[in-house]
Amino acid sequence: MTPLDPPNPPLTRKDFTSDQEVRWCPGCGDYAILAAVQRMLPELGVRRENTVFISGIGCSSRFPYYMNTYGFHTIHGRAPAIATGLKLANPQLDVWLITGDGDGLSIGGNHLMHLLRRNLNLQIILFNNRIYGLTKGQYSPTSLLGKRSPSSPMGSVDNPIAPAAFALGCGARFVARGVDTDAKNLIATLTRAHEFQGTGFVEVFQNCPVFNDGAFDHFTAKDVAAQQQLHLEHGKPMRFGDDKGLRLRPGSLDIEVVTVGENGVTEADLLVHDETNRAQAFLLANLEPPAFPVAVGVLFRSDENLVPFEVGMHEQNKQARARGLGDINALMRKGHTWKVDGDPTGDQPG
Amino acid sequence: MDTFASTNSTSQRELIESVVIRFAGDSGDGMQLTGSQFSDTTALMGNDLSTLPDFPAEIRAPAGTTFGVSGFQVHFAAHDIMTPGDAPDVLVAMNPAALKVNLRDLKPGGLLVVNTGAFTAGNLKKAGYDKNPLEDSSLDGYRLLKIDITKHTLQSVESFGLGNKEAVRAKNMWTLGLMMWMFGRERESTAEWLRGKFAKNPNIAEANIAALNAGHVYGETAEMPQGIHAYEVPKARLQEGHYRNVTGNEATAWGLLTGGKLAGLELVLGSYPITPASTILHSLSNLRAYGITTFQAEDEIAAVCAAIGASYAGALGITTTSGPGLALKTEAIGLAVSTELPLVVVDVQRGGPSTGLPTKTEQSDLLFAVYGRNGDCPLVVLAASTPGDCFTMAVEAVRLATKYMTPVILLTDGFLANSAEPWKIPDINSFEPFPVKHRTEPAGFHPFLRDPQTLARNWAVPGTPGLEHRIGGLEKNYDSGNISYDPDNHHKMVKVRAAKIAGVGDDIPLQKIDQGDDSGDLLVVGWGSTYGAISSAVLGARKAGLKVSHAHIRYMHPMPKNLGEVLKRFKHVLVPEMNNGMLVKILRSDYLVDARGLNKIAGQPFKIAEIEAEIRGLLASA
Numbered sequence: 001m002t003p004l005d006p007p008n009p010p011l012t013r014k015d016f017t018s019d020q021e022v023r024w025c026p027g028c029g030d031y032a033i034l035a036a037v038q039r040m041l042p043e044l045g046v047r048r049e050n051t052v053f054i055s056g057i058g059c060s061s062r063f064p065y066y067m068n069t070y071g072f073h074t075i076h077g078r079a080p081a082i083a084t085g086l087k088l089a090n091p092q093l094d095v096w097l098i099t100g101d102g103d104g105l106s107i108g109g110n111h112l113m114h115l116l117r118r119n120l121n122l123q124i125i126l127f128n129n130r131i132y133g134l135t136k137g138q139y140s141p142t143s144l145l146g147k148r149s150p151s152s153p154m155g156s157v158d159n160p161i162a163p164a165a166f167a168l169g170c171g172a173r174f175v176a177r178g179v180d181t182d183a184k185n186l187i188a189t190l191t192r193a194h195e196f197q198g199t200g201f202v203e204v205f206q207n208c209p210v211f212n213d214g215a216f217d218h219f220t221a222k223d224v225a226a227q228q229q230l231h232l233e234h235g236k237p238m239r240f241g242d243d244k245g246l247r248l249r250p251g252s253l254d255i256e257v258v259t260v261g262e263n264g265v266t267e268a269d270l271l272v273h274d275e276t277n278r279a280q281a282f283l284l285a286n287l288e289p290p291a292f293p294v295a296v297g298v299l300f301r302s303d304e305n306l307v308p309f310e311v312g313m314h315e316q317n318k319q320a321r322a323r324g325l326g327d328i329n330a331l332m333r334k335g336h337t338w339k340v341d342g343d344p345t346g347d348q349p350g
Numbered sequence: 351m352d353t354f355a356s357t358n359s360t361s362q363r364e365l366i367e368s369v370v371i372r373f374a375g376d377s378g379d380g381m382q383l384t385g386s387q388f389s390d391t392t393a394l395m396g397n398d399l400s401t402l403p404d405f406p407a408e409i410r411a412p413a414g415t416t417f418g419v420s421g422f423q424v425h426f427a428a429h430d431i432m433t434p435g436d437a438p439d440v441l442v443a444m445n446p447a448a449l450k451v452n453l454r455d456l457k458p459g460g461l462l463v464v465n466t467g468a469f470t471a472g473n474l475k476k477a478g479y480d481k482n483p484l485e486d487s488s489l490d491g492y493r494l495l496k497i498d499i500t501k502h503t504l505q506s507v508e509s510f511g512l513g514n515k516e517a518v519r520a521k522n523m524w525t526l527g528l529m530m531w532m533f534g535r536e537r538e539s540t541a542e543w544l545r546g547k548f549a550k551n552p553n554i555a556e557a558n559i560a561a562l563n564a565g566h567v568y569g570e571t572a573e574m575p576q577g578i579h580a581y582e583v584p585k586a587r588l589q590e591g592h593y594r595n596v597t598g599n600e601a602t603a604w605g606l607l608t609g610g611k612l613a614g615l616e617l618v619l620g621s622y623p624i625t626p627a628s629t630i631l632h633s634l635s636n637l638r639a640y641g642i643t644t645f646q647a648e649d650e651i652a653a654v655c656a657a658i659g660a661s662y663a664g665a666l667g668i669t670t671t672s673g674p675g676l677a678l679k680t681e682a683i684g685l686a687v688s689t690e691l692p693l694v695v696v697d698v699q700r701g702g703p704s705t706g707l708p709t710k711t712e713q714s715d716l717l718f719a720v721y722g723r724n725g726d727c728p729l730v731v732l733a734a735s736t737p738g739d740c741f742t743m744a745v746e747a748v749r750l751a752t753k754y755m756t757p758v759i760l761l762t763d764g765f766l767a768n769s770a771e772p773w774k775i776p777d778i779n780s781f782e783p784f785p786v787k788h789r790t791e792p793a794g795f796h797p798f799l800r801d802p803q804t805l806a807r808n809w810a811v812p813g814t815p816g817l818e819h820r821i822g823g824l825e826k827n828y829d830s831g832n833i834s835y836d837p838d839n840h841h842k843m844v845k846v847r848a849a850k851i852a853g854v855g856d857d858i859p860l861q862k863i864d865q866g867d868d869s870g871d872l873l874v875v876g877w878g879s880t881y882g883a884i885s886s887a888v889l890g891a892r893k894a895g896l897k898v899s900h901a902h903i904r905y906m907h908p909m910p911k912n913l914g915e916v917l918k919r920f921k922h923v924l925v926p927e928m929n930n931g932m933l934v935k936i937l938r939s940d941y942l943v944d945a946r947g948l949n950k951i952a953g954q955p956f957k958i959a960e961i962e963a964e965i966r967g968l969l970a971s972a
Contacts, residue, residue: 018820020832049815054659065820065833070812072662073822074655075685081620081652085659085667086812088643089618093663093812111655114648313645317638326639328607332775336390336539337594 004092006045013038015048018068029180029206030059030127034066036183037096037125040190041069052095054083056103059134060127060206063098077108080115080124087120087310094194095122101142102132105161109141116170118309119198123190126163126201127180129208130215137211149211163203164285164299168278173302174200175281177295179220180207185231185296192298198308205294219294228289232297237270240293245270255283257292275301363534363582368427370435371529374452375444377420378410380522385422386770387526387543391535392426393595393772396585399426400882402434402955403768407625407708414468414476419451428584432736432882434769436957440532442525444468444499446477453489461578462492463528465521467500493577497568499524506564510557520561527565534582537562589774596773598737598766598879599626602696603633605741606668607640608778609694609748614785617642618660619668620653622675625708626764627698630670650678654695658682661691662821664788664811666752670696673715674705676722676759683757684723687847689821690798690807692751692758696744699763699878701953710953711764713878714929719759720907720936726844728851730758731907735881737766738773743904745781752786754854755806761906763928765879765955792816798831804857805850854908861910866892866899871969873920875945877903877933880926880956887961896969903933914941924948924968926961 016038024030041051051069055061057076064071070093074082083097097115104112104126115124131149132138138151139158146155167175174196178186186204193200205216219228227241238246239260247269249256258265274280281300287293307315371388375381382403389401402423411418425435440461443449445468456462466484474482483489484496503521510517523544530537541559548555569580610617619642621631635644643660647653650671657667671679676697686693699715701707719731730750734743740762747758789795789808797819798807810817819831827834828842863873864881865888876884881902888900901916903909917923917937923945925934934947948964950956 020820047815048818050813052812064822067820069818071820071822072659072689073820073824074658075681075823078651078655078682081647081655082659082662084645084647084652085618085620085656085661086663087659088645088656089616089660089663089665089667090813110648111652114652313643317643320638323639325641326637328604328611328640328778331607331637331640332594332604333592335594336394337592337775338394338396339592340396340588340590 004047004050007047010045011042011048013042016041016068018066020065022066023062024059025210027209028059029129029208030063032180032183033125033127033186033204033206034063036186037190038067039183040187043187044191044194046094050092050094052086052093053098054079054086054095055098056100056108057134058100058103058132059208060098060100061103077103077106078111079103080108080111083122084115084118084120084309087122088313091121091310091314097122097124099124099126101126101128101130101140101163105141105163105166113170116167116172116199116201119171119173119306120310121198121308123193123200124202125190126203127206128163128203129206129212130160131208131212133208133211162285165282167201167203168282168285168300172201172300173198173306174298175285175300176200176202176298178202178204179216179229179296180204181220189297192301196301198302198306219289228293230287230293230295232273232275232284232295232299234273234275234298237267237272239267239270244293247271253283255287255292275299276303278302363580366581366583367429368425368431369440369533369581369583370423370425370438371440371442371533372421372423372438372452372455373442373525374419374421374448375522376413376447377406377408377418378413379420379444380519381420381422381444384522384526385424387540388529388535389424389426389770390543390595391530391537391539392424393593394539395535396588397426397583398429398431398586398588398772399424399595399770400431400434401425401770402765404954405709414445414447414473416447416451416477419448421448421452426583428586430586430588432885433955433958436959442529444521444525446473446479446483449483450477450479456492458491460492461495462489463495463497463525465499465525466496467498493575495575495578497528502564502568503561506561507557510553510560512554512557516554517557520558523558523561524565527562528569530562531566531569532580534580537566588772591774593772593774595770596737596741597768597770598734598740598762599629599698599768600633601737601740601773602670602734602744602760602762603630603637605744606634606694606748607637607642608741608781609745610641610666611778612745612781612783613666613748613752614783615752616665617668618657618665619644619670620647620656620660621645621670622647622650622653624650624672624675626700626767627670627672627675627696629767630696630698650675651682654679654682654693657693658686658691661686661693662689662812664809664813666692666694666748668694668696670698672698672700672708673702673718676715676718680723683729684725684727685823686757687723687727687729688823690755690847692755692809694744694747694751695757695759696747697759697761698767699761707953709764711879711955712928712951712953713761713763713880714932714951715761716877716906716929716932717935719761726848728848728907729756730754730851730854731761732758733761733878733904733906734766735878735902735904737769737771739904740766741776749784750854750857753784753806753857754804754850755809756851761878763879788814789817790814795819796829796831797821798826798828800846805846805853852908855911858905858908858910861901861903861913861916863916864900864902865889867897868899869919870897870899871920871972872896872898872922872924872965873917874898874900874924874926874961874965875903875917875933875937876900876926877906880928883956883958883961884926886958887965890958890962891965894966896965898965898969909940917941917943917945922946922968922972924964926950926956926964928956
């Protein structure tokens with residue numbers, strides 16, 4: 001895929017903002033994500049006409065209407081399948097898939113799985129608010145056990161899924177996380193996803209102020225964020241808070257929290273983040289407060305070059321058409337055929 | 351067998367006008383191959399023909415059981431024929447189960463060829479016979495030819511050093527050789543086919559050819575029982591041209607490619623394997639050189655959604671399926687109706703409901719195709735009437751989908767899909783191209799701007815500068831394409847989508863009378879694969895002096911504009927269908943005519959006689 005030249009003159013955030021009034025609830029985390037994306041795209045130097053936002057159904061899936069690019073608000077859970085057809089028809093397009101925890105992991109879990117394993121070259125932003133917002137507050141596949149909601153008044157007994165771990169299990173080659181209100185890090189992470197040649201999967205912790213307010217406060221609130229978030233950087237030791245760090249518990253494959261400077265622990269004892277290590281990424285994806293910090297940033301980036309699905313398909317098309325497009329008339333005349341002239345020799349019944 | 355008035359005295363072969371042969375055996379016996387090879391040879395020799403493959407849903411049902419019996423019926427003649435034949439003149443039964451399942455269809459006095467080598471105590475028991483029917487008088491009403499085909503086959507391939515299993519497997523070729531002798535068929539094309547199929551294993555190819563030849567030699571040399579001899583079926587008088595055998599699924603695949611070429615569009619097929627549609631996916635997967643990308647999706651929903659995504663990108667999305675798959679696709683088809691994107695959905699109908707009868711034919715998705723979506727959700731529905739017509743209607747599906755920016759459902763069925771007929775190969779240059787023009791002009795653009803004539807919206811494709819826009823399944827403002835919840839606007843949009851589809855009625859041929867007069871006592875109205883049976887039945891009734899005509903509908907929604915008027919020119923209307931009454935319901939509700947149904951829901955095509963009897967009965971009581 002040959003990259004297009006950046007637009008000249010360069011575009012601004014305003015160029016990526018559509019004329020449609022944004023209709024999310026006041027205080028919704030979606031506003032922050034929308035703003036971050038609209039700020040980022042000019043920095044990426046992409047063209048509006050080559051950019052496509054595809055979404056399913058749910059609050060987050062209204063996103064395309066607010067982007068002054070191409071956009072398709074599809075049906076519940078099916079955005080990955082629509083995006084697959086779009087990329088098969090035109091691999092040059094720069095596609096962002098917008099989904100949520102219900103759209104992507106419940107009704108559309110199957111399609112998301114197959115998109116991830118096929119490694120199409122596009123970006124997925126999964127807005128995880130751990131609730132169904134648009135249908136008024138039912139529990140979602142990422143809602144925690146015990147969640148009380150209109151459809152689980154006695155508390156949910158439905159064991160939740162960790163989106164990043166799901167993506168890794170599906171064979172995703174780029175898995176990252178961000179926080180809706182942390183624009184700086186979110187933009188950096190989305191930019192990395194965009195650079196990646198293959199599916200870049202980014203889970204964003206997104207607050208729903210109406211139906212699940214504060215679901216992530218225990219690690220996103222200003223006063224605890226530094227203590228409860230581990231910002232991953234490739235090649236750097238896993239440090240968080242003032243003096244905390246992660247290391248492998250000796251003799252096990254478990255991660256433990258240690259304090260640097262206590263009990264003889266030094267920075268050299270800490271795990272060093274290796275983006276290319278899938279097993280380590282699995283451990284990071286499953287860390288949960290309060291015992292552990294939440295890992296954000298790029299959890300995993302495969303360094304094996306798996307050809308994206310649509311690229312492989314187009315390579316085959318090229319091979320098949322090496323001698324030009326086939327001649328259908330000739331195709332239909334291959335194999336056993338026969339000619340009948342005006343005067344058949346067959347006798348006719350008298 | 352229809353025999354000629356006089357036999358040809360210069361030849362030892364009895365001249366016959368037409369014959370129906372059914373090959374039947376275990377699903378592992380290779381009966382489909384035997385039948386199709388016999389058919390190909392027959393076509394090459396200039397006969398008209400029609401075939402009916404009939405196989406179980408199980409790939410290899412337990413050997414020797416009645417539910418594992420696979421059959422292939424071929425009807426060929428010295429004249430134009432349109433059905434695979436009501437009842438076989440010749441039944442080849444490779445084992446007791448095949449005899450048990452098929453004997454009831456054999457014509458009285460018909461020729462019965464059995465492989466005695468398979469009539470073991472174990473096989474007889476598995477087929478449910480208490481005693482061997484070859485040894486009592488139960489087959490006295492037929493001309494019985496008993497041959498130990500297994501033994502003869504083993505002898506014929508002895509010198510090739512095959513294992514016993516492989517050697518026995520050649521018995522279908524021995525049988526084919528015998529039948530080729532009996533009906534004067536040439537073996538060269540089958541030998542050539544075997545050499546190609548077993549190119550990597552020439553020993554197997556030669557062994558099979560030896561078996562084929564041995565069966566033929568047996569016919570030439572063995573003394574046949576009284577009343578059994580060789581026949582000749584002279585060539586049919588076909589229209590001048592270049593011919594081949596074609597099945598409905600092959601013709602559909604080629605029609606889609608041709609449509610894509612005429613539209614000037616790349617095609618993207620999203621499909622999920624399902625009987626009996628899968629062979630369209632297989633065919634097209636081999637034809638990527640012809641302008642198609644084929645995608646085997648994770649499920650039926652993803653298959654149609656990928657097709658919609660491709661259409662959004664400016665290609666033409668296609669999906670191929672059968673009933674259960676169409677059920678899964680309905681929400682996405684609604685999205686394509688709402689976003690007014692072109693889409694071709696091929697539904698190769700099979701027995702339903704639910705999983706139903708996967709390998710058997712039926713016409714029971716008509717109401718579902720026309721009405722089966724949430725909301726007021728009109729689209730175009732077409733139906734092919736013969737294997738060759740699948741080509742024409744697939745081209746038509748592409749034309750209408752792209753011209754009107756709408757999904758089109760093309761209905762075929764399991765019978766059309768697998769049945770073969772000689773087909774005069776069309777020249778695609780003789781079709782009028784219908785090139786698609788994507789919008790590029792930004793001035794005055796909005797995504798739901800319509801062509802005043804067709805009401806189709808303009809098709810703007812991602813990648814086009816200045817036309818950035820958003821579409822989706824929410825209702826759109828008529829004047830801007832933006833989301834709108836306005837009550838009057840919704841009313842207007844529902845009406846305009848309906849008017850657009852209704853307008854297709856001005857762009858399709860008027861309903862013609864396929865056979866008979868323009869008015870009369872009875873009009874037999876059919877659709878889909880019943881064409882041949884209805885046509886033959888009406889011919890029979892007309893020969894008997896009845897004032898009957900036949901009209902076959904290929905445009906199921908919208909229907910031809912003159913259809914109501916055509917129906918009213920007849921005193922009675924009869925609608926034979928392989929379902930519990932669907933077209934008849936549409937005709938009654940749309941045209942207020944007292945149409946009557948004739949329903950066969952047996953997983954098998956109509957027999958000519960069944961329709962002819964109904965015609966006679968209806969007119970006698972009228």
